[in-house]
């Protein structure tokens with residue numbers, strides 16, 4: 001029986017993870033769960049899984065939770081410290097990191113130091129501190145198994161291959177809801193429009209990132225650290241059918257791809273069972289129905305966030321951290337209808353312009369830079 005904790009169990013990845021667990025209840029014990037403020041759903045999850053330890057945003061959420069579910073026998077924690085406790089509980093073997101944003105960085109590093117394997121959906125820890133996180137992973141001889149569908153695809157393609165034989169990674173992108181929009185039309189994009197992704201049902205922040213193509217930029221940085229590959233060997237390919245989840249090209253020109261339906265339970269299940277492959281499928285690809293798979297180059301002129309991310313990906317410095325923080329602030333402002341869709345890239349570019357990158361930063365420097373970038377981006381958003 002695999003003993004797991006899920007950080008962010010009330011989110012899109014978190015609920016899909018618990019769906020995988022429900023399909024095979026005898027094979028898992030849910031030791032810990034964390035949510036932020038979705039009390040109703042969290043209460044249902046606690047009733048269903050009776051974890052040993054939970055964490056939520058703060059004491060006021062704990063009080064609301066107590067009205068809905070009996071918490072006796074469960075260790076109840078709050079805030080970042082709570083996430084750390086859920087992630088590092090002595091009984092846990094694998095931590096599914098499915099929170100959004102940067103809050104999981106410290107809990108993930110500490111879980112690695114306690115010898116836990118990580119099933120990683122949350123890309124921000126690798127974007128902010130990929131070098132540090134991967135060093136700790138190697139030192140503590142644990143594994144990060146990617147849950148992001150593209151990285152799961154690359155991970156699967158590399159199973160029997162040596163990274164030194166790798167020529168290029170093709171990260172595929174559905175292109176988001178606006179890949180055919182003109183520059184003019186993009187100016188009128190609203191939060192509601194951006195949240196309607198054509199292929200994937202995801203949380204709010206990643207849905208906007210998919211629409212701006214920043215998500216693909218974050219994925220380049222994620223892939224760079226996960227697979228120890230130079231960023232210029234990572235190519236983005238728009239593939240609207242979202243059947244090929246990514247590909248790797250080897251020195252001899254051979255290409256391996258991983259294909260499947262667009263359902264996050266597939267990479268989640270793969271990560272939870274790795275190195276075994278489970279015989280349960282959530283749906284099959286019907287090639288006769290699809291008939292053709294198409295590809296095109298991303299348009300960096302209409303989607304400048306990807307251009308910014310490619311540049312920030314090129315160094316081992318704090319630029320990626322600044323970009324990530326500024327993007328998070330700008331996306332929040334857009335979702336609150338305080339910033340236009342096409343202004344997101346401008347905010348990020350201007351914060352980066354002001355930043356003097358620090359090479360090979362330590363963890364404290366990363367948090368300092370992250371806080372600075374958030375403040376700068378907040379100021380810029382308020383001036384729009």
Ligand SMILES: NC(=O)c1ccc[n+]([C@@H]2O[C@H](COP(=O)([O-])OP(=O)(O)OC[C@H]3O[C@@H](n4cnc5c(N)ncnc54)[C@H](OP(=O)(O)O)[C@@H]3O)[C@@H](O)[C@H]2O)c1
Pocket residue numbers: 007008009010011012013014034035036037038039083098099100101103121122123124147148149200201202203204205206264
């Ligand atoms: N969704 C996908 O298909 C997908 C695919 C690939 C990668 N990812 C990555 O996976 C991560 C999660 O994505 P998602 O779509 O599942 O996000 P989501 O639906 O927004 O869920 C986020 C989860 O994190 C919790 N949370 C939010 N802020 C928190 C904070 N400050 N402290 C503690 N917990 C907090 C939320 O709690 P409450 O709901 O209780 O407030 C929720 O459980 C992201 O980094 C995303 O880029 C997602």
